[in-house]
Amino acid sequence: MKKIVLIKAIFLVVIINFSCCSDESSQKDSDINMDVEITGENPVPELPEGFCRFDYECSNGIYCDGIEVCVDGICQPGVQPDCDDHIACTRDSCSEELNACTHDYDDSLCDDGDVCNGIERCIPNSPFSNRETGCVGGSPIYCNDNNDCTEDYCDSATGECKKKIRDADGDGYGDRQCSMIDDEGNRITGNDCNDQDPEIHPEAEEICNDGIDNNCDRMVDLYDLRCFPENDTCSTPDELPLDGGSVVGSTRTMRDDYTTGCGGTSKLDVVYILHLSEDHDVSINVLGDFRPAVISVQSVCGDRGSEIYCAENSLLARGLEAGDYYVIVEGATQGNFNISVELAPYTNVYNVPPTNDNCSSPYVIPPEGGLFIGSTTGMTNDFTASCGNNSNSPDAVFELTLTERKTVTLSTTTTYDGTLHMHSSPCVGGTEIVCNDDYPDTRHSRISTTVDAGTYYIIVDGYSSSNSGNYEMNVVISSPP
Known part of the structure; x- marks a missing residue:
C-alpha cells in the first residue's frame, strides 16, 4: 500500500511541475528522476x-486480452471475452484475426465409440440435436435375418451384423426348440428346455420333488438318477397334492417294510400322507415301470388292521371323512411311477347287513343315494331277469322311493360274475324296467334310466346259481336332462 501511495505522489509531482512555467519550478524539475523528451509547441x-x-494509453492492442482501462493513473488489465457457448460438441476460441469468438463444430466430440449407433454429428442448430451436447445421433445399423429363433445384433467394435440362438430368459443357454447356421456353416441347436425361466438350464441342479426337469436332461424328479426317494417309511411320508396333478414316485433303493390286504409279500413300498380338510371321495391312480402297483389306504400308517381300501393300479376311496390318511404304494420290482389324486363329492357309505334277501325285508335307499356294501353269500334266488342267463343266483333286494321324476344311475363292482336289474312295484311280480350283465366286464354292471315318482326295486344278482359274493353298489340320483 505504501508503494502505491509513493508512486501516486511522484505522478502528481510530475503533473504539477509540468503545469508550472516559473523558472523556479523548471529548476526543480531537474531534481525529478524522469527522462522527458519535449517536442512541438x-x-x-x-x-x-x-x-x-x-x-x-493502457491498450496492448490484443483483442482477446480484453479492454484495458486506466484507473487512478494505473493501467488495469482487461477482461478476456467469454467464448463458451455451452455446447459440448463445439471447440470455443478467441480469434485475433476476426476480433471475435469462434465456435468450431467437432464431430469427434459426439462420437460414443459405438459404430452400431451410426455416425454422430455436431449440428447444434438442428431441431434433432441434443440441447446440451449439440449432437445429432446417427442412423443405427439394423440387423435382422427374419428368423424368430435367432437374436440378431451389431458388433459395436466392427459394425458387423451377427446372430446367436434365441435366449429369451437371458440365462446364457439357447432355446432347445431353435437351431441356426453359424458364420462357418455349422448348425447350432439350443439346449435350454425352458427358455422362459432362467433357473432352468443344463447346468442347473435338479430339484427332486418339484415336477420339473430343472437341468434339461429329460428326466423329471426321481426319474433323474441323481435323485432318490426319501419316503421309505411312515416316519418320512411324502404329502400327496390334491389338485389333480401327478407326482413322481419310485421304489428304487426302497425296502419291504409293510404288508397290505391285496399286495402279498416281498414288495418294495413307499409311503404318502393324504390331508383332507373336508369329507371327500378320493380317486388314486398309479402308472409306472412296474405292474401291478398295489395301493393301500390306511388310517394308521403301517397298520394293516386300519386298512380302509386296497386295490391294484387305481383305487376309489368313497366316503373318506376329513382327516389324515396314509397311502402305501407297493411294487414287486424297483422302478419309477406317477401317482395322482382327484377329489370328488363325498359319498355316503352304507354297510348293508345280510337281511335284504327278499321282498319282505328290502334295504331302503335314501333319497340322496350312496354307496352300499354287502354280500349275497348265503342268500336265496328270488328273482329272474332278462339278462345274465336269467340271473338264477342268490340276490339282494333294495327299495327306492322317488317323490318326483329322476334319473337313477346304478353301478356295481362284484367279486363274482354279477348282474343288476330294476323293477317297478310291487316287489313281487313287478315289471322289469332295465337289466345289465357286464359293463364293461363280468365284475361290473351298470344301468341308468329316468323314471317317474314312485317306488322301485333294485336287485343285485349273479349270472348263474354259483355266482355270489361281495358287492359294492353306487347309487346316483339326479335331475333328468
Missing part, C-alpha cells in the same frame, strides 16, 4: 510504464 511527457492518464 505543447510538449507531452512520456509516462513510465504502467502509468496512465487515459484508457487508450
